[in-house]
Amino acid sequence: MKPPGARHSLSLKRLLLLWLLLPQLVLWLVGGALTYRIALQYAEKGVDQSLTQSVLSLARQVKPVGSGLLIDFPRAAQDIIEQDPKDRVSYMVSSPPGSFLLGNGKLPPPQLNTIPTTGETLLYNVSMDGKPMRVALLDINYGEPASPQRMRVQVAKSLAVQQRIAAGLVTDILTPLLLLGILLSVLVYAGITRGLRPLKRLQAQLGDRRESSLSALAPIELTQAPQEVHALAGAVNHLLSAVRRSLGQEKRFLNDAAHQLRTPLAGLISQTELALAETDPQALRERLTKVLSGAQRSAHLVHQLLSLARNEADVTLQPLDAAALAREVAREWTPRALSAGVDLGYEGEESLLLDGEKLLLREALSNLLDNALLYAGPGSVVTLRVARQGPVAVIEVEDNGPGLSPDDLLHVFERFWRASALPGGCGLGLAIVHEIARRHGGSATALPVQPRGLLIRLSLPLKN
Known part of the structure; x- marks a missing residue:
């Protein structure tokens, strides 16, 4: 049954027969x-x-x-x-x-x-x-x-x-040719039928995968088929891989969201129940303060999860000035740095063009500065730096805070991993930064700073 709006068209078999036998007849x-x-x-x-x-x-x-x-x-x-x-x-x-x-x-x-x-x-x-x-x-x-x-x-x-x-000469000449043409047509029909069998097998394999589970998206196999059918099967496998990866990301996001939201929501319910039973105004205020803190942490977690899901989608890269964007983000975070007692500064190029998605890069820089201001501590120095290194644009956020141990540096970009028990984080900020860098065709690395501190470096390809 044809889908609604589909136009009537010849099958590939009939089309091949038409283009092979019609010239023969002509x-x-x-x-x-x-x-x-x-x-x-x-x-x-x-x-x-x-x-x-x-x-x-x-x-x-x-x-x-x-x-x-x-x-x-x-x-x-x-x-x-x-x-x-x-x-x-x-x-x-x-x-x-x-x-x-x-x-x-x-x-x-x-x-x-x-x-x-x-x-x-x-x-x-x-x-x-x-x-x-x-x-x-x-x-x-x-x-x-x-x-x-x-x-x-x-x-x-x-x-x-x-x-x-x-007329006699034409009859004597064309009659054998007509018989040979009929024989050739039969051979062409048999050859096309045999040649299209791999497509029939491909259609059968795809027709058996009508479930939406990840197992139905496994690569198809055609071991004995012409090279063109192998190329078609490869393209279909590439599409199935993209769909399987997208479904896997969606499933992972739902699992992460359910797992991470379960604990703070349970805490909010528990603190709310205790607050409702509390009669002392001072104790009630303390309970409500904990409720507010838990709600803020839940809101931050939801924001990070949505940001992570958005970063895993396809992005459209456009020319932008990374240095101008970095200075703009640094100015936006200056009031937060002053209130935290942190010296925030910018170093580097006046202008540096690359292909990127402005909102995602802004999100990455904001996460880096948020982590640095949160964990470096009062009296520390945080520097946002943009430089050119050959064909690569390097964006760095460096602080002279306590830093991380060599073992912790190996896990810094993992989801929901935290090296500190300080409130306010949820273990997704640097994972988001790593995903944004990968979406831009670059990389993110974490390096120690001597004598103490941490440096997060984004290496992104420059505009061609």
């Missing part, structure tokens, strides 16, 4: 027409030779004697000229030309603009009783020099014999 018809034309030419040559011999033979039967003519035209000679009963042959001897002396029919002269040459055979076409005829004409001079005479001998033959010969 070539057979064109070949037949050309063969008929060539056969007519050769048949016409045969008719012309026969007429030329007949007109010369008839001319020899009429012998000039002085100023007269001796006609020696026995019945045997007449039978030779009229030997084919199916072929209409007419002959005529006239002297002077046009004055009937001998023959079985009156034959017309050539066209007015055609002047016969004495002693040479002239061939021309005429129509008699509505039928085409081929005529051979020969003029002969005779008589005394003082009184010259001219005799005209004409022999005409119907062109039906020419057409009959041509």
Whole structure:
């Protein structure tokens, strides 16, 4: 059953048969027409030779004697000229030309603009009783020099014999070709049917995968198939891989969200129940403060989870100035840094162009600064730096806080991993940064700073 709005179109099998057999039929018809034309030419040559011999033979039967003519035209000679009963042959001897002396029919002269040459055979076409005829004409001079005479001998033959010969030649030539064409068509049909079997198997494999589970998206296998079908199967496998990866990300996101939201929501419910049962105003205020803190942490977690899900989708890269964006983000976080007692500064290029998604890069820089301000501590120095290193743009956030141990540096970009018990974090900030860098064709690395501190580096390709 066709989907709604689908246009009627030929199947691949019918299309191949059409393009393979239709040219064969056209070539057979064109070949037949050309063969008929060539056969007519050769048949016409045969008719012309026969007429030329007949007109010369008839001319020899009429012998000039002085100023007269001796006609020696026995019945045997007449039978030779009229030997084919199916072929209409007419002959005529006239002297002077046009004055009937001998023959079985009156034959017309050539066209007015055609002047016969004495002693040479002239061939021309005429129509008699509505039928085409081929005529051979020969003029002969005779008589005394003082009184010259001219005799005209004409022999005409119907062109039906020419057409009959041509039709016979075409039939004899095209009949074997037609049989060979039928055999070739059968072989082409069998070859196309066999060649399309891998597509049938591919269709069957795809038709069996109607479930939406990840197991239904496993790669398809075609071990014995032409190279073109392998390429098609590879493209389908690439698409299935993308769908499987997307479903896996969605499933992982739902699992992460359910797991991470379960604990803070349970805490909110517990603190709310205790607050409702509390009678002391000071104790009630403490309970509500914990409820507010838990709600803020839950809101931050939801924001990070949504940001992570958005970063895993496809992004559209456009030219942007990374240095200008970094300065803009640093200005936005300056009030937060002042309130936390942290010295926030910017170093690096005035302008640095790269292909990126502005909102995602802003999110990455905000997460880096948020982590640095949260964990570096009061009195520390945080530096946002943008530099060019060959074909790569390097964006760094460095702080002189407590830093991380070598073992912790190995896990810093893992989801929900936290190296500190300080409130406010949820273990997704640096995972988001790593995902954004990967989406931009770059990388994120964490390096220790001597004597103490942490440096997070984003390496992104510059604009081509």
